[in-house]
Amino acid sequence: MLTAFTIVSNLTFAGNADDTKWIAQCMMDNKDEGQPTEVVQKYCECMNDKMDKNETQSITEWEKTHTAEKKECSEKAGWK
Structure with missing residues (x-):
């Protein structure tokens, strides 16, 4: 199981600091949903x-x- 620190520290994408903050929070909010980190x-x-x-x-x-x-992004990400 990945820790919250690992999830947040692995964020590498083109974007600004505000994007990084929002995406990191989203990942923390969804970490227990049973989906792979990717x-x-x-x-x-x-x-x-x-x-x-x-x-x-x-x-x-x-x-x-x-x-x-939400539906479009779930499908695009491969959310099961």
């Missing part, structure tokens, strides 16, 4: 990309009201 990371990156850059909600909050984006 799937969760792809999902969180996809959701982050869908959000407006000025969004103030976390990915976890935003996904509750954006079901189409």
